[in-house]
Amino acid sequence: MTANAIAVDVGGTETKAALVAVGERGAEPQRRLRRPTPRGADGAETAELVVTAVAELVAELRADAAADAVGVVVPGAVDEVRGVGVWSANLGWRDAPLRDLLAERVDLPVTLGHDVRAGGLAEARLGAARGRRDVAVVPIGTGIAAALLFDGRLHSGGGFAGEIGHLDIGHDERCGCGRTGCLEALASSAAVARRYRERTGVARTSAEVAAAVRAGEADAHAVWQEAVDALAQGLLVLVTVAAPECIVLGGGLAQAGDLLTGPLRSRLDDELAAYHRRPDLELAELGDTAGCLGAALLATEGLERQ
Amino acid sequence: MTANAIAVDVGGTETKAALVAVGERGAEPQRRLRRPTPRGADGAETAELVVTAVAELVAELRADAAADAVGVVVPGAVDEVRGVGVWSANLGWRDAPLRDLLAERVDLPVTLGHDVRAGGLAEARLGAARGRRDVAVVPIGTGIAAALLFDGRLHSGGGFAGEIGHLDIGHDERCGCGRTGCLEALASSAAVARRYRERTGVARTSAEVAAAVRAGEADAHAVWQEAVDALAQGLLVLVTVAAPECIVLGGGLAQAGDLLTGPLRSRLDDELAAYHRRPDLELAELGDTAGCLGAALLATEGLERQ
Numbered sequence: 352m353t354a355n356a357i358a359v360d361v362g363g364t365e366t367k368a369a370l371v372a373v374g375e376r377g378a379e380p381q382r383r384l385r386r387p388t389p390r391g392a393d394g395a396e397t398a399e400l401v402v403t404a405v406a407e408l409v410a411e412l413r414a415d416a417a418a419d420a421v422g423v424v425v426p427g428a429v430d431e432v433r434g435v436g437v438w439s440a441n442l443g444w445r446d447a448p449l450r451d452l453l454a455e456r457v458d459l460p461v462t463l464g465h466d467v468r469a470g471g472l473a474e475a476r477l478g479a480a481r482g483r484r485d486v487a488v489v490p491i492g493t494g495i496a497a498a499l500l501f502d503g504r505l506h507s508g509g510g511f512a513g514e515i516g517h518l519d520i521g522h523d524e525r526c527g528c529g530r531t532g533c534l535e536a537l538a539s540s541a542a543v544a545r546r547y548r549e550r551t552g553v554a555r556t557s558a559e560v561a562a563a564v565r566a567g568e569a570d571a572h573a574v575w576q577e578a579v580d581a582l583a584q585g586l587l588v589l590v591t592v593a594a595p596e597c598i599v600l601g602g603g604l605a606q607a608g609d610l611l612t613g614p615l616r617s618r619l620d621d622e623l624a625a626y627h628r629r630p631d632l633e634l635a636e637l638g639d640t641a642g643c644l645g646a647a648l649l650a651t652e653g654l655e656r657q
Numbered sequence: 658m659t660a661n662a663i664a665v666d667v668g669g670t671e672t673k674a675a676l677v678a679v680g681e682r683g684a685e686p687q688r689r690l691r692r693p694t695p696r697g698a699d700g701a702e703t704a705e706l707v708v709t710a711v712a713e714l715v716a717e718l719r720a721d722a723a724a725d726a727v728g729v730v731v732p733g734a735v736d737e738v739r740g741v742g743v744w745s746a747n748l749g750w751r752d753a754p755l756r757d758l759l760a761e762r763v764d765l766p767v768t769l770g771h772d773v774r775a776g777g778l779a780e781a782r783l784g785a786a787r788g789r790r791d792v793a794v795v796p797i798g799t800g801i802a803a804a805l806l807f808d809g810r811l812h813s814g815g816g817f818a819g820e821i822g823h824l825d826i827g828h829d830e831r832c833g834c835g836r837t838g839c840l841e842a843l844a845s846s847a848a849v850a851r852r853y854r855e856r857t858g859v860a861r862t863s864a865e866v867a868a869a870v871r872a873g874e875a876d877a878h879a880v881w882q883e884a885v886d887a888l889a890q891g892l893l894v895l896v897t898v899a900a901p902e903c904i905v906l907g908g909g910l911a912q913a914g915d916l917l918t919g920p921l922r923s924r925l926d927d928e929l930a931a932y933h934r935r936p937d938l939e940l941a942e943l944g945d946t947a948g949c950l951g952a953a954l955l956a957t958e959g960l961e962r963q
Contacts, residue, residue, distance in 0.1 A: 428932070438931075485814055497898075501812045508791055508807075508900025511934035518897055521827055528930060591824055592803075592898045594814025624834060625744075626734070628817035 354419045355381075356650040357412050357459070359405050360466060360642035361425045363441040364388055366401075367639070368408040370416050371647035377477055378644050381416065384408055394443030398436065401425075402449060406456035420460045422469075422650030423453065424642050429465035430510045436463075437510055462649045467513070468505050469645025470601070470637070471498020477644060478636040479599045487595040488635070489515070490602035494527075495535040495585070499593060520584045537581040540603035547574045561607040578604070579611070583618035587627075590619075594628040601635030608634060660725045661687075662956040663718050663765070665711050666772060666948035667731045669747040670694055672707075673945070674714040676722050677953035683783055684950050687722065690714055700749030704742065707731075708755060712762035726766045728775075728956030729759065730948050735771035736816045737955075742769070743816055768955045773819075774811050775951025776907070776943070777804020783950060784942040785905045793901040794941070795821070796908035800833075801841040801891070805899060826890045843887040846909035853880045867913040884910070885917070889924035893933075896925075900934040907941030914940060 353374035360367045366388045369380040386408065389400035409421055427439030434450025436442075450463040471488030480486040480500075488498040495516035499506045506512050516535030517528055524542075526533035536542055540557035547553070547560045551570050555563070563571035586598060605611055616632050623629055637644060659680035666673045672694045675686040692714065695706035715727055733745030740756025742748075756769040777794030786792040786806075794804040801822035805812045812818050822841030823834055830848075832839035842848055846863035853859070853866045857876050861869070869877035892904060911917055922938050929935055943950060 485812075499899075501807055501814075502810065504808065506791075506807045506899075509902060509934050511896075511900035511932065512898070514897050514900075514932045517930065517932060518894065528932070530930070588824065588894060589898060590817075591820050592818070592895060593805075593812075594817035594819075596815060624823065624836070626817065626820045626823060626834070628815050 354651040355417055356647035357409050357418045357421045358643040358646035358650065359408055359421070359423045360469075360646055361388060361401055361405065361423065361442075362466070362642075363426060366404060366408070367643055368405075368412060369640075369643045369647070370412045370418065371644065373647050373651040378473075378647050380640065380643065382412060384411065388442070394439075394445055394447065397442050398444045398447035398449060398452070401442070402452045402456065405453060409457050409459075418459060420462065420650040421453070421457055422462045422464060422646035422648070423449065424464040424466045424469040424646045424649070425449065426466045428510045429463065431464055431507055434461075434463040460650070462646075464646060464649045465507070465510065466642050467496050468498040468507060469649055470641035471500065471599075471645070472505050472648050473637055473641045473645035474599050474601070474635055475500045475503070476648060478641065479633040480597045483597040485594065485596045486599065487513070487589055487593065487597075487630075488599040488601060489586075490635070491538065491540060491582075491600060491604035492602035493539060493541045495539050497589060499595070501593075515585050515589055518585050518588055520581055522581075534581055534585040538578040538585070538604070543574055543578050543604065546577070547571060550574060557603055558606055561610055564610060575610075576614070579614045579618060582615055583622060586615070586619055586630075587622045590623070590627050590630055595630050596628060597631045597633060599633045599635050601641070605634055660957040661723055662953035663715050663724045663727045664949040664952035664956065665714055665727070665729045666775075666952055667694060667707055667711065667729065667748075668772070668948075669732060672710060672714070673949055674711075674718060675946075675949045675953070676718045676724065677950065679953050679957040684779075684953050686946065686949065688718060689949075690717065694748070700745070700751055700753070703748050704750045704753035704755060704758070707748070708758045708762065711759060715763050715765075724765060726768065726956040727759070727763055728768045728770060728952035728954070729755065730770040730772045730775040730952045730955070731755065732772045734816045735769065737770055737813055740767075740769040766956070768952075770952060770955045771813070771816065772948050773802050774804040774813060775955055776947035777806065777905075777951070778811050778954050779943055779947045779950035780905045780907070780941055781806045781809070782954060784947065785939040786903045789903040791900065791902045792905065793819070793895055793899065793903075793936075794905040794907060795892075796941070797844065797846060797888075797906060797910035798908035799845060799847045801845050803895060805901070807899075821891050821895055824891050824894055826887055828887075840887055840891040844884040844891070844910070849880055849884050849910065852883070853877060856880060863909055864912055867916055870916060881916075882920070885920045885924060888921055889928060892921070892925055892936075893928045896929070896933050896936055901936050902934060903937045903939060905939045905941050907947070911940055
């Protein structure tokens with residue numbers, strides 16, 4: 352069976368939409384649209400403007416193709432069961448009933464999801480972790496979080512599961528959350544850029560820091576190694592608690608490829624004991640289409656449950 | 658529908674068995690037997706002797722009642738899918754194909770499970786976490802582990818999930834596993850007894866240490882408080898990664914009741930941030946029948962899948 356889903360990935364700056372044919376053998380985006388994400392004077396107004404923009408994208412994609420369902424993913428904290436955007440630091444809303452607001456504008460079944468978990472679902476079904484049942488997908492960008500799949504099913508934990516960026520790994524750098532010791536304060540791509548600048552006075556992106564590591568620059572190497580060591584500690588905790596068979600690394604820092612996975616695998620292997628499952632480390636394959644593909648999967652899996 | 662399961666909980670020193678009627682409204686042990694767990698010259702021989710003893714218990718319980726299925730739970734590392742006792746430090750076996758060995762002796766469907774996870778399943782379905790979907794059941798005894806249920810289903814992680822006793826919480830005490838920093842090296846009931854003895858020269862069980870805390874003894878209080886602080890750190894990690902809505906504390910240390918849960922809840926609440934789910938803390942209700950009840954649930958759920 353093939354179903355056509357309209358998938359919408361609402362980002363902090365840009366909203367991506369696509370018509371996606373979801374079948375037994377995979378998911379194929381048929382047509383794509385991109386729009387700036389609208390902003391209101393406050394979070395409630397932003398929620399209204401986003402809902403209007405999503406409804407317009409849905410109408411445009413339905414104009415020349417039949418669609419069976421709509422899947423929308425948003426950032427922040429999301430309660431998938433109630434269809435609510437619980438909060439978003441970026442978009443400013445709190446307890447925005449996005450699914451119900453959308454259902455008033457769209458006469459198709461609407462599923463609301465979380466951008467990171469939806470992207471993780473896509474990597475597990477269609478990308479780097481195809482065929483695996485116990486998977487953690489870890490985007491390393493401005494922050495760090497994990498999408499967790501156990502026995503092939505997304506674990507949401509009421510919207511709170513997988514906040515590994517805030518694991519305390521024992522250091523003195525302050526995190527955006529106000530604490531010290533958080534994994535993402537050393538190992539996010541934002542942290543790598545910030546720490547390089549603090550060390551050298553030179554502003555570079557994490558990708559430029561990675562290039563400098565390859566070129567043999569000592570300061571870049573030191574910052575990178577601290578990020579890798581921190582990630583190894585964080586992944587060890589993830590393995591101890593949840594025992595994934597496969598960990599997929601994505602986001603900005605994973606663009607560095609084997610410069611990240613090589614030393615990380617080595618450091619993690621050093622730490623594993625007999626009571627730990629040894630996970631495969633993979634690089635994400637779907638890039639920035641993962642969110643849309645995941646939204647399409649959520650929409651069509653919602654159909655199957657009906 | 659009601660099914661009669663023969664449930665067997667193979668412990669390090671004693672094996673408990675019961676005929677359990679499992680129905681919509683709960684599970685009721687009808688008849689119970691206890692035997693010493695047999696020991697051979699090596700792990701393979703122990704596995705053979707245990708299988709023989711379990712088959713005899715099954716025959717005895719079937720003599721005067723009809724049974725539909727057999728559920729057996731064992732300690733150590735267990736691969737439920739293959740039905741294999743991967744290893745047990747206590748019973749000495751490695752890769753013992755216990756389910757297949759038993760199936761040769763018993764003409765009923767046989768399910769093999771893990772004692773901690775089975776006990777957790779029982780607490781989640783029938784005990785302290787009835788009605789909850791995302792649950793961690795944490796027995797605190799000689800060691801510390803967590804049975805994890807997500808959306809009502811046990812997560813095994815190939816037999817490796819929930820090894821929270823070996824989370825590194827940053828201290829210098831050596832653990833039985835050879836490392837330093839492990840949660841269970843400060844907070845297991847064995848660790849509380851050991852640390853009290855090291856501090857005072859007096860041999861006491863963890864229950865006696867708890868009584869001394871209630872009596873206002875300073876040394877007992879210091880050891881207890883360090884155990885509580887360590888547990889709060891470990892549970893915070895569990896919450897950050899897995900976001901259970903309910904954590905059930907069991908095992909020897911939880912016999913202390915509110916002497917454990919009171920300060921632990923307070924310490925954990927101090928640590929929770931906006932991105933953490935706030936779990937309820939409960940005391941286990943099923944005591945040492947949890948393993949047998951869980952074995953019965955595993956046996957009858959196996960029937961439903963057929």
